[in-house]
Amino acid sequence: MTPNLLKILWFLLPIFGLAAGWVVWPEIQPAVRLCIATLFALSLLCWGYLTRRVFGFHKRMFLFLRRLLAGDYETGIRTRKHFPDEISNLESIGNQVADRLRIYDRLRADRVAIHARALDLLLIRSKDGLITADIEKEIFLFNPVAQKMLYIKRKSFSFESVLKPAANEGFKRLFQRAVSGRKVNTEGNCLLQLPGMSAPIPLSSLIMPLRDRDETVRFAVITIETPTPN
Numbered sequence: 001m002t003p004n005l006l007k008i009l010w011f012l013l014p015i016f017g018l019a020a021g022w023v024v025w026p027e028i029q030p031a032v033r034l035c036i037a038t039l040f041a042l043s044l045l046c047w048g049y050l051t052r053r054v055f056g057f058h059k060r061m062f063l064f065l066r067r068l069l070a071g072d073y074e075t076g077i078r079t080r081k082h083f084p085d086e087i088s089n090l091e092s093i094g095n096q097v098a099d100r101l102r103i104y105d106r107l108r109a110d111r112v113a114i115h116a117r118a119l120d121l122l123l124i125r126s127k128d129g130l131i132t133a134d135i136e137k138e139i140f141l142f143n144p145v146a147q148k149m150l151y152i153k154r155k156s157f158s159f160e161s162v163l164k165p166a167a168n169e170g171f172k173r174l175f176q177r178a179v180s181g182r183k184v185n186t187e188g189n190c191l192l193q194l195p196g197m198s199a200p201i202p203l204s205s206l207i208m209p210l211r212d213r214d215e216t217v218r219f220a221v222i223t224i225e226t227p228t229p230n
Contacts, residue, residue: 014047057087064094073102122221131222133159135179149226150201152194167193167200178207179217185209192224202227 017040060077067075076098079091123130123143129150130143138159147155163172170190178186186207193200204225209217 014044053085053087057091060091061094064098068098068101071105073098073105129224129226131224133175133179133220133222135218135220146224149224150192150194150197152196154194154196157194161195162192165193167191171203171205174205174207175220175222178209179220183209183211183215183217 064075064077076095077091079088079095123132123141126143127145129146131146132141133139134141140157140159140162142150142152142155142157144155147153162168163175168191170188171192174186174188174190178184187205189202189204191200192203204227206223208221208223210219210221211217
């Protein structure tokens with residue numbers, strides 16, 4: 001379908017009217033011509049006003065929706081204060097939608113920040129070896145206990161550096177089963193060798209995925225234990 005079909009039809013209306021008037025104009029009595037010309041001029045003024053309002057609103061609404069889709073919830077539509085009409089009401093509703101999205105986005109950002117602080121506190125205070133996996137950022141974070149257990153000084157490693165080595169194939173299978181497979185707590189034994197380690201270390205791990213409402217795993221918490229030497 002032609003994307004500008006409505007515009008074409010809208011502007012064809014006065015063209016057809018002019019053509020029809022041009023055909024019948026010679027047949028109209030002179031006394032009536034002045035009234036018809038006056039009415040046509042008033043109609044043309046009203047049509048021009050409506051054209052300006054409708055297509056101006058179309059342009060503003062298009063830009064407004066594009067900004068919303070881009071995540072710019074601070075945007076809005078300028079609406080007239082004097083002589084409001086139906087278009088003014090639509091613009092006001094659009095601004096209310098932007099306000100609601102802005103509030104929701106702030107609440108979501110606050111919730112994410114609270115969760116991040118809670119995970120940081122859990123990592124620091126826990127007496128168990130813990131690893132958190134940020135699925136979106138693709139980063140593993142190791143708490144001080146896990147760093148001590150694995151004899152590492154770094155506290156963060158990328159997914160690629162941990163999951164790619166062949167020595168970590170068992171850990172990779174457990175992790176993928178937990179975050180993208182069954183998405184349930186997954187327990188198992190595996191080997192783990194991080195960058196800088198000379199040899200892999202056997203681990204007992206429990207991977208706990210944290211799912212949101214749409215069943216997407218955003219974070220995972222992993223508890224690890226190393227075998228106690230006899």
